[in-house]
Amino acid sequence: xxxxxxxxxxxxxxxxxxxxxxxxxxxxxxxxxxxxxxxxxxxxxxxxxxxxxxxxxxxxxxxxxxxxxxxxxxxxxxxxxxxxxxxxxxxxxxxxxxxxxxxxxxxxxxxxxxxxxxxxxx
Amino acid sequence: xxxxxxxxxxxxxxxxxxxxxxxxxxxxxxxxxxxxxxxxxxxxxxxxxxxxxxxxxxxxxxxxxxxxxxxxxxxxxxxxxxxxxxxxxxxxxxxxxxxxxxxxxxxxxxxxxxxxxxxxxxxxxxxxxxxxxxxxxxxxxxxxxxxxxxxxxxxxxxxxxxxxxxxxxxxxxxxxxxxxxxxxxxxxxxxxxxxxxxxxxxxxxxxxxxxxxxxxxxxxxxxxxxxxxxxxxxxxxx
Numbered sequence: 083x084x085x086x087x088x089x090x091x092x093x094x095x096x097x098x099x100x101x102x103x104x105x106x107x108x109x110x111x112x113x114x115x116x117x118x119x120x121x122x123x124x125x126x127x128x129x130x131x132x133x134x135x136x137x138x139x140x141x142x143x144x145x146x147x148x149x150x151x152x153x154x155x156x157x158x159x160x161x162x163x164x165x166x167x168x169x170x171x172x173x174x175x176x177x178x179x180x181x182x183x184x185x186x187x188x189x190x191x192x193x194x195x196x197x198x199x200x201x202x203x204x
Numbered sequence: 205x206x207x208x209x210x211x212x213x214x215x216x217x218x219x220x221x222x223x224x225x226x227x228x229x230x231x232x233x234x235x236x237x238x239x240x241x242x243x244x245x246x247x248x249x250x251x252x253x254x255x256x257x258x259x260x261x262x263x264x265x266x267x268x269x270x271x272x273x274x275x276x277x278x279x280x281x282x283x284x285x286x287x288x289x290x291x292x293x294x295x296x297x298x299x300x301x302x303x304x305x306x307x308x309x310x311x312x313x314x315x316x317x318x319x320x321x322x323x324x325x326x327x328x329x330x331x332x333x334x335x336x337x338x339x340x341x342x343x344x345x346x347x348x349x350x351x352x353x354x355x356x357x358x359x360x361x362x363x364x365x366x367x368x369x370x371x372x373x374x375x376x377x378x379x380x381x382x383x384x385x386x387x388x389x390x391x392x393x394x395x396x397x398x399x400x401x402x403x404x405x406x407x408x409x410x411x412x413x414x415x416x417x418x419x420x421x422x423x424x425x426x427x428x429x430x431x432x433x434x435x436x437x438x439x440x441x442x
Binding site (some may be wrong): 105150173179 | 238281291292293297298299300305306307309324325351352354355367368369370371372373374375376377378379380
């Protein structure tokens with residue numbers, strides 16, 4: 083009976099001396115969004131695992147930075163690293179994330195990251 | 205039993221279930237060839253070199269050198285090299301650590317923006333430049349509450365800020381790791397880099413405290429006494 087060969091050293095081979103996420107640089111193609119864009123977080127179905135927090139789903143924020151290229155964690159966790167995406171840092175007004183956030187602190191914000199698949203234009 | 209006197213004294217009074225589990229998993233991994241005992245020793249020794257001093261020194265350098273501050277703001281990985289930390293090659297893997305990656309971003313406070321860091325999903329932390337995270341940082345108490353009630357949680361740390369200050373919570377949910385560069389406090393004019401480094405505590409670098417002249421350690425955390433404290437069985441009959 084043949085065994086499926088899993089190369090445990092694949093990541094080490096491609097990232098040694100280079101770093102992660104540096105090893106995925108240039109592999110995601112053209113970024114769909116740019117700094118300053120208003121984006122909405124899509125509530126994609128999670129199959130077992132996601133790093134896009136529930137509290138961000140449906141929220142609208144502003145892209146502050148294109149941070150790096152990498153496979154989405156939702157793929158990387160299962161060792162599917164063939165399709166790196168652009169990752170974005172997005173800032174939200176706290177008042178738009180939480181219904182009870184006080185008007186007194188209307189300036190407060192929260193910043194966090196998303197792979198491109200979770201973003202749509204707002 | 206008479207042979208009790210001939211046994212060497214144990215180094216620890218009790219070992220936790222987690223430590224037993226770690227030993228079992230480690231021994232099994234070594235037996236199966238996932239890594240060697242030598243690999244584990246090298247990794248453990250690397251982890252023991254880590255602490256908050258490099259990050260504190262980066263802040264002190266940035267306070268004294270506007271060009272270095274700009275580098276810190278734009279490229280945290282490059283800026284880390286100035287304090288001897290290479291995010292890629294300092295770890296024994298030569299590709300960064302598996303959970304900390306190689307994308308440090310330094311969040312620069314201003315008089316009108318105060319940053320504070322959390323990882324709601326687990327407790328990601330910039331270990332290569334800041335060492336191991338404190339226990340409270342990993343609790344659901346901190347992780348769930350900071351993102352939604354930052355003013356209340358910071359007040360519990362003794363930090364209360366004017367409504368004119370924007371509090372920006374950084375949730376490190378992906379490969380970026382953050383630390384906070386606080387605003388240089390009053391009363392530090394003419395200070396050396398060493399003097400400035402001393403007042404940038406780990407809690408300042410997470411963002412739950414601000415640096416103050418004369419304060420060189422993290423505030424004591426109140427510990428609630430155990431309702432059912434553990435009693436050591438070996439005390440009986442001796």
